[in-house]
Amino acid sequence: MTSAHRVVVLAIDGVYPFELGIPSRVFGAAGGRYEVLTCSVDGRPVRTNSDFSIAVEHGPEALRTADTVVIPPFVTNPLPREVPQAVVQALASVAPGTRLVSICSGAFVLAAAGLLKGRPATTHWVVADLFRASFPQVALDPDVLFVDDGDVLTSAGAASGLDVCLHIIRKDHGSAVANQVARMCVVPPWREGGQAQYIQHPVPEATGSGTATARQWALENLHEPMTLTDLAEHSHMSLRTFARRFTEEVGMSPGRWLIQQRVDRARHLLETTDLPVDEIAGQVGFAGGTSLREHLHAAIGVSPLAYRRTFRGALTPTH
Known part of the structure; x- marks a missing residue:
């Protein structure tokens, strides 16, 4: 039996206690596939942003043994453009090729240490402008819940730490394991949309109805052709009002949302069935296999065959 993948949380x-606990809670629910250790830069207790401190069991030497290092957010004013020397020394002990993960403003640490230079990344939308001004060499995308750049992953605020940890499990062990972990943690295995749906906007005037009914109808009929007019009719709104309300409620346009749902449904079928690509395309409402390939590649950068090989191959074959 292979040893568990070691995750070390710095x-x-x-530090924010909620985000600090996410890796242990999520990876710890993966049936022994991960071992999670928590360390500090000097092995001493760590202040939290609340009214208590936390005694950790490990010092920076734990980072040398990590397969994955996670950096949760912490309170500092201002957020760091330069990493404290103790953190620099701690991160210097991380072996080359170790997977690095940040949650929320933890991305400031990776960026200040020069580990995000020339890379795509994200952080909490509230500090996105500050991050962009501080680290212009980083390709910041403040609209997503997380960014996977191979050996470096960054996530947005608070609960997006759950999203990125579940995504890592999905990459490492397939959707069946990630879905089971999500059920154990009572969280969705995959959240639609990005940070845009959580950014503060003026509250729209109540009209007595929303677009939820249209979204539910669309999800039940993804295999059918549908237009913006169809969706608007199910919400009893004009096209213009529907498009505006939909974007306010969901954080993206109806067309983009519909494509995303079709891609997500296609991914599920690629992972869980042996159906041909053309048949999957028909079941999710794309015009054909070519259209599915184009949309899947645009969404996640791989072909249906490569995607199926990755996530079906990670699972234990059934007979």
């Missing part, structure tokens, strides 16, 4: 003074 707790920095001022």
Whole structure:
């Protein structure tokens, strides 16, 4: 039996307790596939941003043994453009090729250490402008829940730490394991949309109805052709009003949302069935296999065959 993948969480003074606990809670629910350790830069207790401190069991030497390092957010004013020397020394002990993960403003640590230079990344939308001004060499995308750039993953605020940890499990062990972990943690295995749906906007005036009914109808009929007019009719709105309300409620346009749902449904079928690509395309409402290939590649950068090989191959074959 292979040894468990070691995840080491680096707790920095001022750490947010919720995000600090996410890796242990999520990876710990994966049936022994991961071992999670928590360390500080000096092995001493760590202040949290709340009214208590946390005693950790490990010092920076744990980072040398990590397969994955996670950096949760912490309170500091201002957020760091330069990494404290103790953190620099701790991160220097991480072996080359170790997977690095940040949650929320933990991305500031990776960027200040020069580990995000020339890479795509994200962070909490509230500090996105500050991040962009501080690290212009990083390709910041503030609209997504997380960014996977291979050996470096960054995530947005708070609960997006759950999203990125589940995504890592999905990559490592396939959707069946990730879905089971999500059920154990009572969270969705995959959240639609990005940070745009959580950014503060003026509250729209109530009209007595929303677009949820149209979205539910669309999800039940993805295999059918549908237009913006069809969706608007199911919400009893004009096209213009529907498009505006939909974007306010969901954080993206109806057309983009519909494509995303079709791609997500196609991914599920690629993972869980042996159906041909053309048949899957028909079941999710794409015009054909070519259209599915184009949309899947645009969404996640791989072909249906490569996607199926990755996620079906990660699962234990059934007979």
